[in-house]
Amino acid sequence: MISDKDRQVNQFLDSLSGIDGDLLMDVEAARPAVRLAGGKSRPPVRWQRWTAVAASLAVLFVTGALITRFMGLGAGSQIKYQAPEEGIKDHFEISRTEAADSASRSGRDLAGQAALQVLSEAGETDGLFSPAGLYQSLALLDYLSGREEAFATAWYPDLAAVERTSDLTVSNSLITADGAYGSQDSDSLLQGAARRFRYQLVPSSGETGILQEIRIDLDPGAALEGGLMAGGIQAFLIPEATVYSRAQDKTLLLEVTVSAGRLLLALPDPSVNPQSLLDQGDLDALLKEDWRPGQKTALRLPAFHVTSDHQWMTSGLDAFRQAEEKGLSLTYIRQKIELVFQPSLSAGSASWSRVTDLDRPFLFSLLDERGLPLAAGLIRTPFQ
Amino acid sequence: MAARQEQSDQAILDLYFQRSEEAIESTMAQYGALLRSLAWNILGDHEDVEECVSDTYLAAWNAIPPERPQYFKAWLCRIVRNRALDKVRARTRDKRGGGQVPLILEEMEDLLAGDSDVARAVEEEELSRMISAYLRSQSDKRRIIFLKRYYFASSIKEIAGEQAMTEGAVKVLLHRMRRELKESLIEQGYHDQ
Numbered sequence: 001m002i003s004d005k006d007r008q009v010n011q012f013l014d015s016l017s018g019i020d021g022d023l024l025m026d027v028e029a030a031r032p033a034v035r036l037a038g039g040k041s042r043p044p045v046r047w048q049r050w051t052a053v054a055a056s057l058a059v060l061f062v063t064g065a066l067i068t069r070f071m072g073l074g075a076g077s078q079i080k081y082q083a084p085e086e087g088i089k090d091h092f093e094i095s096r097t098e099a100a101d102s103a104s105r106s107g108r109d110l111a112g113q114a115a116l117q118v119l120s121e122a123g124e125t126d127g128l129f130s131p132a133g134l135y136q137s138l139a140l141l142d143y144l145s146g147r148e149e150a151f152a153t154a155w156y157p158d159l160a161a162v163e164r165t166s167d168l169t170v171s172n173s174l175i176t177a178d179g180a181y182g183s184q185d186s187d188s189l190l191q192g193a194a195r196r197f198r199y200q201l202v203p204s205s206g207e208t209g210i211l212q213e214i215r216i217d218l219d220p221g222a223a224l225e226g227g228l229m230a231g232g233i234q235a236f237l238i239p240e241a242t243v244y245s246r247a248q249d250k251t252l253l254l255e256v257t258v259s260a261g262r263l264l265l266a267l268p269d270p271s272v273n274p275q276s277l278l279d280q281g282d283l284d285a286l287l288k289e290d291w292r293p294g295q296k297t298a299l300r301l302p303a304f305h306v307t308s309d310h311q312w313m314t315s316g317l318d319a320f321r322q323a324e325e326k327g328l329s330l331t332y333i334r335q336k337i338e339l340v341f342q343p344s345l346s347a348g349s350a351s352w353s354r355v356t357d358l359d360r361p362f363l364f365s366l367l368d369e370r371g372l373p374l375a376a377g378l379i380r381t382p383f384q
Numbered sequence: 385m386a387a388r389q390e391q392s393d394q395a396i397l398d399l400y401f402q403r404s405e406e407a408i409e410s411t412m413a414q415y416g417a418l419l420r421s422l423a424w425n426i427l428g429d430h431e432d433v434e435e436c437v438s439d440t441y442l443a444a445w446n447a448i449p450p451e452r453p454q455y456f457k458a459w460l461c462r463i464v465r466n467r468a469l470d471k472v473r474a475r476t477r478d479k480r481g482g483g484q485v486p487l488i489l490e491e492m493e494d495l496l497a498g499d500s501d502v503a504r505a506v507e508e509e510e511l512s513r514m515i516s517a518y519l520r521s522q523s524d525k526r527r528i529i530f531l532k533r534y535y536f537a538s539s540i541k542e543i544a545g546e547q548a549m550t551e552g553a554v555k556v557l558l559h560r561m562r563r564e565l566k567e568s569l570i571e572q573g574y575h576d577q
Contacts, residue, residue, distance in 0.1 A: 006489075008495075009489045009492040009493055009495075010473075010489075011508060011511065012492045012495055012511070012515075013469060013485075013488070013489070013492065013534075014466070014469065014508055015508050015511035015512045015515060016465075016512070016515060016534055016535050017461075017462045017465045017466050017469075017512075017535075018462065018508060018509060018512030019512050019515050019516045019519065019535070020458075020512075020516040020520075021453070021454060021455025021457070021458030021459065022455055022458075023458075023516060023519050023520070023527065023531070024455070024457060024458040024461060024531065024535070025455065025457065025458070026524070026528065027527075027528050027531045027532060027535070027536070028418055028421075028532075028536070029418060029421035029422050029425060029532065029536035029537075029538050030421075030532050030536065030538030030539065030542035030543050030545075030546050114548065116546075116547075116548045117547070117548040120525065120547070120548075121525060270392070271392040271414060
């Protein structure tokens with residue numbers, strides 16, 4: 001006997017199947033928690049358990065190494081590239097000291113989560129995330145929570161301003177919580193990002209403009225005129241890039257050397273929504289895929305310029321929510337960034353056997369010389 | 385981007401109209417993983433999932449042409465979802481078993497009127513329209529989380545992991561949305577007052 005209640009809830013369930021199709025266009029099932037292959041298994045015998053443990057450790061090791069590729073933070077971190085014959089890279093190889101990896105893991109995980117959230121929340125607009133601002137904001141909360149003993153001011157323009165001002169707009173001045181994310185990481189970030197880019201701390205009442213500026217520069221002569229792209233937008237051509245293609249579709253991963261380090265660009269297969277790449281676990285998920293050996297390519301792309309204005313206090317991240325629950329008087333912690341990629345064009349011409357066009361939405365990650373992430377973003381409208 | 389997906393869908397549909405077997409292969413390549421995930425979340429059984437997804441491909445082959453779905457992805461999902469739900473009901477009857485379905489049914493009870501006997505019976509199609517209207521009024525993030533849970537039957541844990549939220553935050557959000565949806569349904573006359 002089916003009760004009326006059962007009938008109704010089943011009707012709801014069935015009715016959902018009939019909702020308008022366009023509402024589903026950008027929605028996928030969450031990552032499957034269970035592999036579909038194979039049915040119910042018998043309890044493992046001892047050797048199977050140990051094999052499983054060994055395999056799990058191997059997977060963790062490899063996965064961890066890949067994750068650190070995009071969001072890694074660690075003083076001892078080194079990303080080494082295997083240089084195959086004729087200078088063509090055939091795969092990435094990452095080495096990182098265990099201590100550095102361990103020290104920075106919590107911060108890295110948090111940065112990965114936050115990047116996913118910031119980029120996903122950008123909606124239909126371009127998205128930009130800088131982990132430096134995240135750490136700085138968290139450290140500031142530590143400080144304001146009265147935990148200054150756990151707080152190391154490695155670099156700060158005007159610390160006294162923090163104490164005087166109850167309502168702050170905070171940019172990406174680098175303050176790091178000693179021990180929380182690893183002091184060595186802090187040093188690395190300071191020597192890299194803070195020296196290279198501009199940071200400010202200002203009271204909210206006086207703040208109007210961009211607080212952090214990131215400019216991606218190419219070496220002189222590295223960009224040539226590339227003609228016009230869709231929408232009549234002027235393109236430029238980077239003769240020296242490396243492209244890796246994903247085995248199961250036409251998603252491409254491109255690597256470009258820039259003055260500040262490296263720029264990685266992920267160009268999804270035309271059939272893949274860039275947002276869905278984020279839904280599946282951020283940029284680092286891409287690197288777990290099966291990539292074919294790299295090839296040299298010239299890269300044609302438009303200049304891009306993206307800004308982000310993010311409010312951390314209402315971001316939903318546990319770290320900020322907990323701070324809010326402590327009754328802190330801060331009204332907001334704001335991360336406002338501008339990233340510009342507009343290289344100077346050089347005169348010159350040449351012919352290339354392969355040219356890759358960035359002519360549709362793409363993801364990017366900017367790493368400094370040591371592989372420390374400076375920014376990650378999603379350009380949904382490359383021709384605007 | 386949606387336009388590109390539609391272009392890709394149109395190319396697959398053209399293959400169906402040409403009665404090319406590549407149509408099925410292209411459908412599997414494009415949507416196979418999604419359909420299996422959806423069926424798995426509802427059924428939780430490998431054999432049933434494969435049967436359900438295979439049935440969906442066959443249904444597509446038989447229906448197209450003459451039918452030409454406007455939203456191919458949603459059309460496929462609807463078939464596989466309905467078949468999976470039917471299979472769960474047939475398999476478990478009164479037990480309400482299978483994947484995430486028992487939990488989702490419990491959550492859905494929030495949507496019922498206080499006295500369920502007075503709820504007005506509406507056509508399924510009308511209820512779909514009401515739910516669509518509610519989802520259109522939501523932000524992308526809220527809509528996506530709602531559909532991941534109640535359309536794709538994804539677990540709270542998986543959704544929380546993807547959305548960089550705690551499980552508690554996802555539950556709270558879904559609870560709020562169910563409450564809002566109920567209010568919206570009342571406004572639209574679904575529940576008698």
